[in-house]
Amino acid sequence: MGLAAPPASSAKFFVGGNWKCNGTHASVEKLVADLNAGEVPSDIDIVVAPPFIYIDWVRANIKSAYEVAAQNCWTKPDGAFTGEISAEMIKDAMVPWVITGHSERRLLLGESNRTVGLKTGHALEVGLSVIACIGETLEQRNSGHLYDTIDIQLQALFENVQDWGRVVLAYEPVWAIGTGVVASPAQAQEVHAYVRKVLTDRLGKSRAESIRIIYGGSVTDANCGELATQEDIDGFLVGGASLKAPSFINICNARGAAAAAAN
Numbered sequence: 001m002g003l004a005a006p007p008a009s010s011a012k013f014f015v016g017g018n019w020k021c022n023g024t025h026a027s028v029e030k031l032v033a034d035l036n037a038g039e040v041p042s043d044i045d046i047v048v049a050p051p052f053i054y055i056d057w058v059r060a061n062i063k064s065a066y067e068v069a070a071q072n073c074w075t076k077p078d079g080a081f082t083g084e085i086s087a088e089m090i091k092d093a094m095v096p097w098v099i100t101g102h103s104e105r106r107l108l109l110g111e112s113n114r115t116v117g118l119k120t121g122h123a124l125e126v127g128l129s130v131i132a133c134i135g136e137t138l139e140q141r142n143s144g145h146l147y148d149t150i151d152i153q154l155q156a157l158f159e160n161v162q163d164w165g166r167v168v169l170a171y172e173p174v175w176a177i178g179t180g181v182v183a184s185p186a187q188a189q190e191v192h193a194y195v196r197k198v199l200t201d202r203l204g205k206s207r208a209e210s211i212r213i214i215y216g217g218s219v220t221d222a223n224c225g226e227l228a229t230q231e232d233i234d235g236f237l238v239g240g241a242s243l244k245a246p247s248f249i250n251i252c253n254a255r256g257a258a259a260a261a262a263n
Ligand SMILES: O=C[C@H](O)COP(=O)(O)O
Pocket: 018, 102, 172, 176, 177, 178, 179, 180, 216, 217, 218, 219, 237, 238, 239, 240, 241
């Protein structure tokens, strides 16, 4: 007996694992060994984002089922920007993806919508693919500013992105990140559908349908199944659960498992 209807979205499922500022050489080696030992679907995109210091080792040692992302990049190619890593360097290190606009960078490090837009545009120009993050705080949601927050964040992307073919949009409500309070499937779907409509209005139906809109915020292998069946949820950006290989592998299998359960 089925759990839920199969997903309506035909976009290639995408699962990102954002390791954030976690790990040691020993724990990263163990995590990569465990990920390499697991079975993940070959028809989805899976991308892990280690801390910069481990990224080269991970890229060289993780199996080809997983691509690698940086967690951030700078807006310029090089220069006197102490502590920054440029998109050019990320490309030079043969890392194909970068995350931009994560709420931890927006809120803890003061990155503005403009900066996120510039970083995203520059990374794309350099040839990277980008996981661009958007999402509202609880205060913005509760004060009726959910959709204008999303609009403003998207507008900064529209001003800087020429080629949406290499962009994955991650909707991550800040109140759900690292809190254990996951958005309900209906809450997440409602915002994803809104984002899809904005993309449709700006870029046309066909392009909008091809852009993956993924959900992030307290995703675990226990709650990902129903989320994965929502029409406009094309995958996940996973934080804490991506540090545990068995959980992350289960999340990578979420859509296939949900489809199998529905049949
Ligand atoms: O980038 C990932 C998100 O911030 C979600 O993190 P979380 O799964 O630990 O809530």
